[in-house]
Amino acid sequence: MKWVKQVVTIWKVRCLRCGHEWVPRGADEHTDSRAPPELESPPRICPKCKSAYFDVPPKSDNPDEAPAPAGKKPRRAQKGRSS
Ligand SMILES: [Zn+2]
Numbered sequence: 001m002k003w004v005k006q007v008v009t010i011w012k013v014r015c016l017r018c019g020h021e022w023v024p025r026g027a028d029e030h031t032d033s034r035a036p037p038e039l040e041s042p043p044r045i046c047p048k049c050k051s052a053y054f055d056v057p058p059k060s061d062n063p064d065e066a067p068a069p070a071g072k073k074p075r076r077a078q079k080g081r082s083s
Pocket of ligand 1: 015016017018019020046047048049050051054
């Protein structure tokens with residue numbers, strides 16, 4: 001029996017929102033480890049969290065997309081009617 005070793009590079013996409021990793025359609029055929037595949041139809045959303053911004057790292061200056069820090073809700077201005 002002649003054994004040969006095959007090292008396969010698998011290109012995956014990582015969601016920068018939830019950290020989910022998946023192999024998009026067409027990427028599983030791309031075994032060139034030097035450059036990532038150029039997909040004909042790149043994924044548009046993360047299959048897990050459904051975020052269309054899986055490719056965009058969360059920014060603190062973009063409160064609409066970035067997970068808001070707990071305890072802060074900058075959506076509405078505070079009104080002076082706490083009691
Ligand atoms: Zn995700």
